[in-house]
Amino acid sequence: MGWIGETMDSIKSLQIRQVLTQAVSLGMIVTSALIIWKALMCITGSESPVVVVLSGSMEPGFKRGDILFLHMSKDPIRAGEIVVFNVDGREIPIVHRVIKVHERQDTGEVDVLTKGDNNYGDDRLLYAHGQLWLQRHHIMGRAVGFLPYVGWVTIIMTEKPIIKYILIGALGLLVITSKD
Amino acid sequence: MHSFGYRANALLTLGVTVLALMCAMASLSDNINVPSPSANVQVLNVNWFQKQSNGNDEVSLTLNVSADLRSMFTWNTKQVFVFLAAEYETTKNSLNQVSLWDGIIPSKEHAKFSIHTTNKYRFTDQGSNLRGKEFNLTLHWHVMPKTGKMFADKIVMTGYRMPEEYR
Known part of the structure; x- marks a missing residue:
């Protein structure tokens, strides 16, 4: 009897250990994503270091779904720079x-x-x-880098939330x- | 160890890593290119020059802008945004930059150009300081890459002067 009890215990402890490891690894994934995001915020000095282009007002330079890397330094703002700004009474930055x-x-x-390259006025x-x-204080950052298409992931997820839930569910x- | 999930994961990771590396290398390769642009701007005519009812000076110019920006283009260049700005100092403002004309150059074939134009955007001062004012015309360009870091530079052309009187 002692032998069976021992095996039962070992199985139980194994399962608990496995569940714990999985919880820890899941936590690691979430926290490392958060760490990267916060580190980017510190380095760039901008409250949102990466933005997704939502409109076509800067075409053909930036299309919908492209992502921009922002930087907010102490340097003065000069003509020609591409800036991301918030207007009072508007939710979405431009x-x-x-x-x-x-x-x-x-x-x-x-x-x-400011003016959008693709806008007339x-x-x-x-x-x-x-406001003239x-x-x-309206300006959140200036664009320094550019990566095409990647932003489509977030656009699709915000516009079709069902896909987001399916994706999160599948990953979970x-x-x-998953074993080992 | 050899389940479908693991293989798919490994393939995806490799694909994304290679793509990221290629993007980074394409962006870095832009640093090798040393552009040698040239530009020339003439103010052909002052069409009119007046004080608006709100007290700000406004002027309309006819310009001839010619430039050769072909050396900007590398294989990672999507387009070059080029604009001409009037830059001057007043007692109130340490810097005034007013964009007068801009254009998008989509390819190397269009990068050598000569344009005859009036100012596309209104050349308005903050105040009434433009009479007899000396100003610079600066040709700025912003290189938009296919991927990676954006570049910007300029050529400053000095020695332009506004008329002494409104007309």
Whole structure:
């Protein structure tokens, strides 16, 4: 009898150990993703280091589904740079090019006007009512790098949430059922 | 160890790694290219020059922009965005940059050009400082890669001057 009890115990402990390892490895995946994201935030100085292009207003340079890497340094903003900005009263940030800059002599504050390469007119129509210029605090970062197509993954997932759930479910199942 | 899942995973990982490496190498290879661009801009005419009702000076210019940016293009170049900006200093502003004209160059064949144009965007000052003002015309370009890092540079052309009087 002692022998059977021992085996039962060993099986039980093995299962618990396996479940624990799987939980730990799942936790590792999630936390390492978080670590990478937060590290990117620290390095780039931008609150969202990577953005997905959602509209065609910068075509043919940036198409829908491309991703941009942002950098927010202390350097002053200059004409020609592609900046990501938030307008008061708008949820989604916009990626457009700076066409006019006026920098104050005394305070160093800037007035910036932007335009999408593919748009006919400048962005004053997109700004808050009566707003003529963007200031420094509207700007989240400037685009420094570019990777095509990768952003489609997030666009599809936000527009078709069912695919997201299927994907998460399948991955979860895989992690749980996988041996060693 | 040799289940379908493991093989699919290994294949996917390898594929993504190779693709990422190729993108990185394509972007790095842009650093080898040393461009030697040239540009020339003439102000052919001051069409009109006036003070708006809100007190800001506005001017309309006719320009001739010619440039040779063919050396910008490498195999990783998707397009070159080129624009001409008037740059000047006033007592209020340490820097004013006003884009006057821009264009997208899709390929090397179009990178040597000469354009006769009026300013595409309004040349308006913040205030009334433009009479007799000396300004620079700067040709900027932003190279958009097929993948990777974006490059930007400029040629500054000095010695342009606004008329002394409104017209």
